[in-house]
Amino acid sequence: MTIDLDIARAAHLAPIADIAARAGLPDAAVEPYGRHKAKIDRDAVPQGKDGKLILVTAINPTPAGEGKTTTSVGLADAMNRIGKRTMLALREPSLGPCFGTKGGATGGGYAQVVPMEDINLHFTGDFHAITAAHNLLAAMIDNHIHWGNALDIDVRRVVWRRVLDVNDRALRDIVQSIGGVANGYPRESGFDITVASEVMAILCLATDLADLQARLGRIVIGYTRTRAPVTARDLKADGAMAVLLKEAIKPNLVQTIGGTPALIHGGPFANIAHGCNSVIATRLGLDLADYVVTEAGFGADLGAEKFFDIKCRQAGLKPAVAVIVATVRALKMNGGVAKADLAGEDVDAVRRGSVNLVRHIENVRQFGIPVVVAINHFATDSEAEQTVIREAAATHGCEAFVCTHWADGGAGAEDLAHAVAALADKDAGQFAPLYDNDLPLFAKINTVATRIYRAEEAVAEPSVHAQLARWEAAGYGHLPVCMAKTQYSFSTDPALLGAPTGHVVKVREVRLSAGAGFVVAICGEVMTMPGLPKNPAAEGIYLGPDGEIEGLS
Incomplete structure (x- = not known):
């Protein structure tokens, strides 16, 4: 063939x-x-x-x-x-x-x-520009903390990770800034794949350059010691990020x-x-x-x-x-x-x-x-x-x-x-979203879980509910939810095929994407940085004798 x-x-x-x-x-x-x-x-x-x-x-x-x-x-x-x-x-x-x-x-x-x-x-080069803009913000966060931390960012509550457009499970969770005081303050962090970056979502939802920069400025990168949100605009990073995304x-x-x-x-x-x-x-x-x-x-x-x-x-x-x-x-x-x-x-x-x-x-x-x-x-x-x-x-x-x-x-x-x-x-359709903007955040998650996945319910630890409540109090309660879940099943178990009912959707973590304009609910065991399989396709991709790419599918 x-x-x-x-x-x-x-x-x-x-x-x-x-x-x-x-x-x-x-x-x-x-x-x-x-x-x-x-x-x-x-x-x-x-x-x-x-x-x-x-x-x-x-x-x-x-x-x-x-x-x-x-x-x-x-x-x-x-x-x-x-x-x-x-x-x-x-x-x-x-x-x-x-x-x-x-x-x-x-x-x-x-x-x-x-x-x-x-x-x-x-x-x-679009993905490379997105990766660069995302990681520029990460660098500016650590630089701000290194040079005195005037915004009083709590290093334990920095939520902005780095990204890479390659599957690399070794980077999912890392300890960064080790090696001495010249390298900043050590803390736990990690990498996501570029397609999971909020910058990617912002680029895809923005209507023009002005809207792009405004959304970049609204990115919440972490919180102060009093749990007040800190944004990319607070760090004066939004302008440079927009410049990287201009083309x-x-x-x-x-x-x-x-x-x-x-x-x-x-x-x-x-x-x-x-x-x-x-x-x-x-x-x-x-x-x-x-x-x-x-x-x-x-x-x-x-x-x-x-x-x-x-x-x-x-x-x-x-x-x-x-x-x-x-x-x-x-x-x-x-x-x-x-x-x-x-x-x-x-x-x-x-x-x-x-x-x-x-x-x-x-x-x-x-x-x-x-x-x-x-x-x-x-x-x-x-x-x-x-x-x-x-x-x-x-x-x-x-x-x-x-x-x-x-x-x-x-x-x-x-x-x-x-x-x-x-x-x-x-023109026979009467399109309407699944839920109203004013529904509470966890109720939106539960609506998707019960009406689309046909789950019995969505569940989460008290810490997740508390985080959602804080975001609602801060004015983010109107946002839609973006469910991060295995693609292979209506449930969170990739092996459960067909049309399962009565299962439970466990939300293990939530992330605020204030610039993109949604709240991410991470469910089950899904990873925001995939890993390579035992025999990755990369093993069969090479340049032939005539210089043409072979093995790409």
């Missing part, structure tokens, strides 16, 4: 100026980064067009694969093929998964965004193999952050196209919930349609089949596993959004297995379409495209 990298390399890429013209971008807005990439100056693009926003989400991920990005690309290409002026708005890949387990995030087969290698590795805030323009303009910008993970691309890129797409296809990370219990409750709430977006991606293989795993046995037909396992798909359909509908199911086709699928999925979707009032976009590009998703466009044009 031809691998994704070979397909991407064989693709004919149009000059980025042609893609920009196809998107309707004025020349003054386009800042080329080589032949096939560009930064877009949002201020140089007229506003006012109001396209339809289409969200692509999925069932819970499994090692069998689901293909959200692949489906997003295939759908956008298909919509353009049927005459619907459409753009993509996706997240940027992190280096962590590229060298870890998951691989890159540019789609697959003939439904990819290109240039694949550039996008997966460094791209236009990174501009969306990136690339193309699909099918020639669809694609805006790729920002990349928070949905299991530990809010999982959506930037508001700026999404709004830019809506100003340029009649339809914008975007995605939210992992399953709908994480990515879609945060897309609706955080991104849409803050940005005033009203999605028109949600597409839930499912595969026969993944539903068989949810039905109890081992990965090694997925090639054989097992209709009963698909039927058992379809409870996971049904749960996601029910959940998305709680937000008032029409739902369509995309069955991402694999060569080992049988017609009988696909029929079970179509029947499960139909029983819950929505259509399911078999899509062959991996093999056929946009031509393989035209039936899905027609259905999505018809629903979007009806």
